[in-house]
Amino acid sequence: MKRSNFLILITVFFTTVLYSQSIDNVDFVSSMNDEMAAVKKGNQWGFINSEGNMAINFRDDLVVSKTADGSYPIFHNGRCLIAQKKDGINYYGYIDRTGKTVIEPQYLNATNFNDNVAIVLVLRRNELSKNIALNKAVVNYDYFEVAINLNGEVITYLTQEPVHITLSAEKLRKPPVIYSKVISNTLFAVMNAQKKWSVLKVE
Structure with missing residues (x-):
């Protein structure tokens, strides 16, 4: 097999694995906020983007907010609240739309x-x-x-x-x-x- 064909196959494989994640059988799907919609599976939340792709995989540190159409994590201004427990106390911070922590959990509330x-x-x-x-x-x-x-x-x-x-x-x-x-x-x-x-x- 030629090197160029091999590289194409590897690229297609990883693109499929990384970006074609199943979003079937979820427990809740929110409305779109800030181009992101929260999805729940079990006790974990993730986000899909405006194209329907999984943008942030399911995780257990996203903070649920009360809204007019339910309670779920929400993005505003490209930021979503997260919580991290230290010595039994929750500290709050923020992630961006890629799931990267941009403000470390350090606040007693936010x-x-x-x-x-x-x-x-x-x-x-x-x-x-x-x-x-x-x-x-x-x-x-x-x-x-x-x-x-x-x-x-x-x-x-x-x-x-x-x-x-x-x-x-x-x-x-x-x-x-x-x-x-x-x-x-x-x-x-x-x-x-x-x-x-x-x-x-x-x-």
């Missing part, structure tokens, strides 16, 4: 992107002192509500006062609530302790 911004809970570790006998730092933790861009860069802090938290799986069975909302990529609504809203403009 929203879907909207108008190229998202709101996340940024965890802060505070070293208070050192236990000389045990040679260990005495620490506590708190978090802020923060707006980030598509690269995970901080646009602005939406809360000025930190919220103290006990970082344990027992205390954090559910992620802390996010109270701020995205109005546009320069406008945010922030709720205060009296449950009143303020509008914050970011230049």
Whole structure:
């Protein structure tokens, strides 16, 4: 067999294997959002693209969001939420349309992107002192509500006062609530302790 014919056969074989994945017998198919539709098989989710090809294979770290036509993972602005469990606590990050992690799971909670911004809970570790006998730092933790861009860069802090938290799986069975909302990529609504809203403009 000629080398050129062999290379053509290998190319066809790998193209078939990699891109002609079966999408039969799935449990749920969402509507198209951001040129991607979520599909569920068992306890795992994946995504098909606008051509009906499997763009992201089934996996168990995609975060389900509530929508008008059901609950499923969703893409907005080319980003989809993922969650990774560390020491029993879920940390949230984002993947792109290829399934690549573009913002590492590091937030205590996070929203879907909207108008190229998202709101996340940024965890802060505070070293208070050192236990000389045990040679260990005495620490506590708190978090802020923060707006980030598509690269995970901080646009602005939406809360000025930190919220103290006990970082344990027992205390954090559910992620802390996010109270701020995205109005546009320069406008945010922030709720205060009296449950009143303020509008914050970011230049």
